[in-house]
Amino acid sequence: MNRQLELLISIQNLELMLRDAEDADNSAEMETMGLKVDTERIKADLEAQIQEIEPRERGYFNRIKSRVDNPVVAVWDGHCTGCFAGVPTSFSSVANVNKVLHCESCGRILFIP
């Protein structure tokens, strides 16, 4: 897989971890289980990975992130899971495996699992 796309997916997965860690109820339960994660460490990892993205893609990522919480989403059943618009079937073709693709409707970065 394209390293840039790999990074973008990893960043979004870390964002999900941060969202859970910043939720007071979730965090309290995780602490009870002994599985609490320090939010500052997640943020540091996030920042480090964001800096690894190529400047042009990083600029795009930051623009989308200023509008939505989930700038990178999966395509399931032919739909962008951010805005639920249909995604052209050509997006799933082999020729696109190594490309960072964007939803034509909402602009989110798409990941085809």
Added chain:
Amino acid sequence: MDIKDVFELASPDLFIPELEATNKQDALAEMVDKLVDSDHQISNRETVLQMLLSREQLGSTAIGPGVAFPHGRALATQDLIVVIARSSKGIDFDSTDGKPTNLFFMLVAPPQDSGNQYLGALAALVEKMQDDSLRDAFLNADEFDSAFKALTGEE
């Protein structure tokens, strides 16, 4: 969510009776491979493995005794999935007590899940695994069904 509900998220095809791996990274990779090989529409091995490794870097999920709960949310799944694995020799998983880890419950959750199933499943597993006798019974069970019965107390 109780332990029976959790086991409905697991299945025999997501059970590794004996891990071949002898270290942490290989153990995670073997569990992710099991997930990819099963019928759960996850084909993207690397992104799931990367998510689990990132979580482990933030602090080991081997909270003991002898049990680890590698977990996290991943774009690559639509459903909460539980992979269960055992290692009779034990694996160094950077556990909090410094001892080898024999039992692994890997939870991979979608970005959103109704009723926060993910946390409920994790809590149910952590609670059950605090019981020495249940843990031993689970570790010594021959197969998935008997392991399930060991935890739920079913005959």
